[in-house]
Amino acid sequence: MVKKVLVVDDEQSIVTLLQYNLQQSGYEVITAMDGEEGKNLALSENPDFIILDLMLPKLDGIDVCKQLRQQKVSTPILMLTAKDEEFDKVLGLELGADDYMTKPFSPREVIARVKAILRRIQVQPAMPGQLPADTEYIKISSLKIFPEHYEAYFDEELLELTPKEFELLLYLAKHKGRVLTRDQLLSAVWNYDFAGDTRIVDVHISHLREKIEQDSKKPTFIKTIRGLGYKMEEPKGE
Numbered sequence: 001m002v003k004k005v006l007v008v009d010d011e012q013s014i015v016t017l018l019q020y021n022l023q024q025s026g027y028e029v030i031t032a033m034d035g036e037e038g039k040n041l042a043l044s045e046n047p048d049f050i051i052l053d054l055m056l057p058k059l060d061g062i063d064v065c066k067q068l069r070q071q072k073v074s075t076p077i078l079m080l081t082a083k084d085e086e087f088d089k090v091l092g093l094e095l096g097a098d099d100y101m102t103k104p105f106s107p108r109e110v111i112a113r114v115k116a117i118l119r120r121i122q123v124q125p126a127m128p129g130q131l132p133a134d135t136e137y138i139k140i141s142s143l144k145i146f147p148e149h150y151e152a153y154f155d156e157e158l159l160e161l162t163p164k165e166f167e168l169l170l171y172l173a174k175h176k177g178r179v180l181t182r183d184q185l186l187s188a189v190w191n192y193d194f195a196g197d198t199r200i201v202d203v204h205i206s207h208l209r210e211k212i213e214q215d216s217k218k219p220t221f222i223k224t225i226r227g228l229g230y231k232m233e234e235p236k237g238e
Contacts, residue, residue: 002026002027002028003026003027003028003048003049003118004027004028004029004030004045004046004047004048004049005022005027005028005029005030005047005048005049005050005051005114006029006030006031006032006038006041006042006045006047006049006050006051007019007022007029007030007031007032007051008031008032008033008034008035008037008038008041008050008051008052008053008056008061008064009031009033009051009053009056009080010033010034010053010055010056010057011053012033014053014080014103015031015033017107018051018107018110019031021107021108021110021111022111022114025111025115027049027114030045030047033057034056034057034058034059035056035057035058035059035060035061035063035064036058036059037058038050038052038056038059038064039059039064039067039068042064042068042073042075043068043071043073046075047075048075048076048118049075049076049078049114049117049118050068050075050076050077050078051077051078051080051110051114052064052065052077052078052079052080052097053079053080053081054079054080054081054082055081055082061079061080061081062095065077065079065095065096065097066095066096068096069095069096069162072160074160074161074162074163076098076099076117076118076162076163077096077097077098077099078097078098078099078100078101078110078113078114078117079097079099079100079101080101080102080103080105081100081101081102081103082102082103094200094203096162096207098117098162098163098164099113099117101113117163136148138170138173138174140173140176140221140232140234141221141234141235142154142155143173143212143221144156145169145170145173147170150163150166151166152166152169152170154211154212159211159212160211161208161211164189164190164204165204165207165208165211167189168185168189168201168204168205168208169208169212171185171188171189172185172222172230172231172232173232175232176232176233176234177231177232177233178231179225179228179229179230179231180229180230180231181228181229182198182201182202182229182230183198184229185201185229185230186198186200186201189201189204201230205222205230208222209221209222220233220235220236221233221235
């Protein structure tokens with residue numbers, strides 16, 4: 001099945017460059033020249049991947065990303081920007097972007113990133129509660145994680161997770177009981193580009209806690225180990 005990529009950028013030359021190279025690589029491509037149109041297409045066309053510029057007319061990329069995530073759209077988002085500023089990088093990822101590239105870039109590298117992210121999540125979606133009985137999963141109290149299906153359930157309800165949130169949750173669960181430093185998590189889940197920028201880990205941990213903890217301020221699954229990092233635990237009394 002051909003994957004559909006939405007490209008949102010107000011520079012026609014960039015749109016044309018990405019559209020041509022993505023189509024040459026076998027993707028269907030739809031495009032938008034401003035953030036408002038991009039957001040509407042993301043909601044109506046249900047693309048498999050979104051390439052989103054940061055600086056856009058009508059609605060900037062940060063707001064597009066934020067609004068899509070608020071509406072439970074978990075489509076992978078690759079942010080593009082002409083700025084190489086740490087603030088923009090972290091802010092974009094805080095709001096749910098999955099990856100980040102600065103201009104100028106190589107179309108080949110963009111496509112490599114798109115393929116890598118899609119490959120990690122390219123599984124047949126199952127209807128909630130309809131996974132085969134013999135499907136392998138990791139269980140920690142009321143949390144079930146299905147690695148092969150890129151799905152996680154809490155109290156039998158499907159969690160709305162971005163690809164990076166899922167990968168972080170899975171890595172923590174696979175190493176349950178072990179203290180993992182922020183640098184370890186950064187290397188394992190974001191394996192390039194963000195060396196030393198551990199705030200990205202903290203932000204995604206915060207997002208996960210909001211989704212799996214009864215009280216995100218008093219976490220029972222993902223514990224903070226002061227001065228070191230984080231540890232996934234079985235909640236006490238379970």
